[in-house]
Amino acid sequence: MRIYCEKDYDAMSRRAASVIAAQVVSKPDCVLGLATGSSPVGTYQQLIKWYEQGDLSFREVRSVNLDEYYGLAPDHDQSYRYFMQTNLFDHVDILPENTSVPDGLAKDPAAEGARYEQVAAGLGYADLQLLGMGRNGHIGFNEPCDHFPLATHLVDLTESTIEANARFFASADDVPRQALTMGIGTIMRARKILVVVSGADKADAVWKAFRGPITPDVPASILQLHPDVTLVGDESALAKLTEDKG
Numbered sequence: 722m723r724i725y726c727e728k729d730y731d732a733m734s735r736r737a738a739s740v741i742a743a744q745v746v747s748k749p750d751c752v753l754g755l756a757t758g759s760s761p762v763g764t765y766q767q768l769i770k771w772y773e774q775g776d777l778s779f780r781e782v783r784s785v786n787l788d789e790y791y792g793l794a795p796d797h798d799q800s801y802r803y804f805m806q807t808n809l810f811d812h813v814d815i816l817p818e819n820t821s822v823p824d825g826l827a828k829d830p831a832a833e834g835a836r837y838e839q840v841a842a843g844l845g846y847a848d849l850q851l852l853g854m855g856r857n858g859h860i861g862f863n864e865p866c867d868h869f870p871l872a873t874h875l876v877d878l879t880e881s882t883i884e885a886n887a888r889f890f891a892s893a894d895d896v897p898r899q900a901l902t903m904g905i906g907t908i909m910r911a912r913k914i915l916v917v918v919s920g921a922d923k924a925d926a927v928w929k930a931f932r933g934p935i936t937p938d939v940p941a942s943i944l945q946l947h948p949d950v951t952l953v954g955d956e957s958a959l960a961k962l963t964e965d966k967g
């Protein structure tokens with residue numbers, strides 16, 4: 722695993738963006754697995770800058786997003802489809818038909834999970850999967866549980882995730898209680914994985930994920946078994962890992 726410890730969020734974002742840019746430059750028609758949340762926002766801003774300067778093109782890139790709130794329409798301002806449009810897709814030359822996000826309004830979530838898994842499989846899964854991490858070690862919306870879910874599925878969000886994400890909604894009551902998420906199996910099929918973490922409130926989760934036992938209680942701990950993981954964090958998120966070196 723490669724670890725980049727950067728001094729702050731902006732430096733973390735530039736580093737993460739450079740890993741994604743390297744992927745796109747070396748394989749212009751690559752499949753990018755994309756993530757939402759506050760962690761990758763700066764990374765997307767940097768990619769947009771390079772696109773605007775003419776240094777990067779997404780014309781041939783295909784993308785598959787990790788997850789979507791169940792029950793939110795694509796144009797709801799807290800849906801992950803809306804997040805991707807406003808934070809990246811609307812500002813670069815990626816073709817709309819080459820982007821995929823689970824359908825939060827699907828009537829039959831099990832069928833939507835199966836369909837979405839087929840979309841990811843049809844693309845050959847991600848060349849590079851970008852991941853943030855929840856404070857409880859979740860990746861995508863794979864919450865701590867007693868097994869590692871394999872494929873895209875409907876999940877009940879934990880209280881800690883609802884609470885953490887309530888800041889984006891009018892109140893915690895407005896946070897959807899369920900989500901469709903790629904499974905751990907879907908994520909692990911990516912050829913490369915890039916994790917971005919920032920802030921002291923992630924330090925415990927980062928330590929548990931990369932130094933603790935591999936357990937579905939800390940879903941991100943499975944990444945220890947992936948052969949090509951790059952972890953990019955700011956100093957406070959990586960504080961416990963760096964303490965650990967000596």
Ligand code: GLP
Pocket residue numbers: 756757758759760761787788852853854855856859860861862882886
């Ligand atoms: C959400 C998303 C995750 C994301 C996590 C952390 O729950 N489903 O993909 O990694 O939040 O978000 P943030 O980066 O805002 O801390």
